[in-house]
């Protein structure tokens with residue numbers, strides 16, 4: 001299958017390893033990955049902050065980049081960006097009266113998947129250890145981000161994949177379904193409330209004794225990781241793509257600049 | 268847009284206790300400092316949340332019930348004028364009297380006038396959101412009429428000269444020791460040995476209330492539902508105090524928002540399953556009182572209903588926002604809201620707090636003011652409220668819609684764009700082209716300079732400062748994924764130049 005990677009702006013600019021890990025996983029399964037170079041951002045930040053007019057060119061750009069026959073499905077390592085592509089893009093197009101864009105946006109949305117959704121539903125991954133060679137000998141806890149959980153209804157796809165990683169010690173996060181308090185510009189406009197939510201999330205993570213917290217959204221992980229770091233905790237965050245990409249021969253390290261396995265080094 | 272019977276043709280915004288008095292971030296900052304409040308709220312919302320999940324999971328057709336509730340409400344909104352007319356006919360035919368009130372002050376004057384006609388200066392009250400909304404108690408007090416709340420939690424708040432902070436559990440922010448202290452201080456004849464045992468506290472309140480029930484000639488209530496096909500009103504409650512008020516006095520005055528209507532008795536069945544489970548986490552509430560006009564020799568002989576618009580026409584005129592009027596005031600959304608749980612209800616400045624308040628208050632009273640316009644931003648858009656709402660109000664989408672109404676209403680009004688405006692325009696420019704973003708990402712190493720030796724950015728300027736008050740930002744990587752891909756997979760010469768890249772990858776072992 002030819003799979004188009006939507007890296008999302010935050011992964012592209014801040015967490016390239018998450019995108020590299022996504023590529024590595026898909027190629028290990030024998031698929032071809034393409035990167036539509038015109039892509040930039042889903043526009044979620046603009047929409048959620050009420051800047052619909054400013055969201056229009058961002059959405060149009062995404063639709064232009066992905067409205068092509070040259071791939072079968074698109075994937076993003078981010079539940080909230082996929083939710084934006086699926087739910088917000090047609091709405092933004094409608095808001096500016098562009099029915100052609102609306103139709104194209106809906107078509108792009110229909111073949112865009114969140115990573116775990118693609119792996120489980122389309123590519124048939126049931127055992128990450130066996131099928132991907134995933135190996136990650138660490139104590140990990142998992143935060144299911146709101147948009148994946150509620151808008152995309154990902155259910156337990158992400159945790160199911162994590163559980164099948166060889167060597168992993170996956171511990172339940174108390175109050176896992178509670179929002180971490182990121183919410184895009186919410187964390188800036190209502191910084192105090194957001195901090196209070198983050199405080200509780202971080203406290204719950206610490207009680208698990210995990211070395212790191214994983215999840216499917218780079219932005220939530222940046223938020224949680226930023227809070228843990230400020231509190232002087234040595235618990236870090238790592239995107240689940242990087243855990244799935246980690247192998248016995250090239251394990252992802254969990255401190256410092258995390259190294260992601262390309263899957264090549266299974267010597 | 269359709270208007271209601273007896274209503275003016277232009278939508279009028281509501282008034283009363285609906286408008287935020289200060290901006291949400293400011294109010295939230297203050298409330299967050301109250302550790303006791305946070306502890307009380309956290310405990311109470313968790314308990315009720317778990318109870319609700321438990322009883323909801325017992326019903327195999329819960330999702331269909333929600334769909335039915337939502338569909339009934341939608342049809343009510345579409346047929347409101349017609350249904351109100353039908354209701355008025357039936358209510359009047361059975362001996363009731365209807366009064367129409369455009370806003371809070373009209374409603375208050377009508378109620379005060381009706382009480383004055385009875386010659387009484389004291390009334391007992393059934394817990395009611397509509398009368399909270401219009402500030403009836405305060406108004407009556409100015410008129411020399413004393414209104415006694417009979418709902419236990421409402422009584423606690425009233426005795427303490429406080430404001431409710433939750434629509435179902437108005438005293439949710441108080442613990443039982445605080446309640447005992449209030450009783451000792453404010454309740455005439457309270458036993459000085461009163462303990463903080465909940466049963467003992469309830470008995471003390473009961474003794475206090477009994478005296479009121481037996482002497483009151485006039486009662487004021489709200490209504491949970493009104494059935495158009497028979498002219499019947501319904502009140503759903505837990506304690507039975509409401510039923511005392513609804514049956515013992517001679518005069519009964521009900522104040523109800525026009526959106527509470529249901530077409531028929533059959534529709535009530537759906538809501539009687541949705542409401543108790545969503546609000547108190549019970550399979551059925553202990554008391555449901557229904558009354559249809561006047562029955563000679565039984566119950567109140569003067570029965571009045573004040574039908575309240577107070578901004579509901581304005582909300583109805585907002586196509587995206589109107590489903591906020593489907594709300595049956597169950598409070599499930601606030602019990603699951605992480606923002607409400609931290610700040611409590613007072614931070615929202617309106618009778619309606621939490622997620623529904625964040626949309627309903629500005630819909631009813633307008634979003635023009637700075638205080639009100641801050642409400643739709645009081646959410647991380649986590650979606651828990653939408654999942655919990657028994658009538659499926661898509662609160663997150665309405666929040667986003669109201670944010671865009673706010674942003675648009677600010678455009679052109681301001682002399683200088685805000686930092687947020689500037690940031691959003693710049694981001695829109697940068698993020699609407701892969702080429703532009705790729706070029707900007709070449710500057711990522713600069714961000715590494717901004718980070719300290721520990722590779723963390725700890726302080727940002729301007730509006731972004733809020734982020735770094737409690738969170739670090741990791742130093743950006745040396746190069747973006749896009750630039751890495753261009754170099755590693757496509758060869759540098761093609762970088763950023765193509766909009767559709769389908770270049771064959773180099774072999775990458777698997």
Ligand code: SF4
Pocket residue numbers: 545593594595596597598599600601623652655656657658659660
């Ligand atoms: S919005 Fe929905 S959940 Fe919230 S109080 Fe109203 S009916 Fe209940």
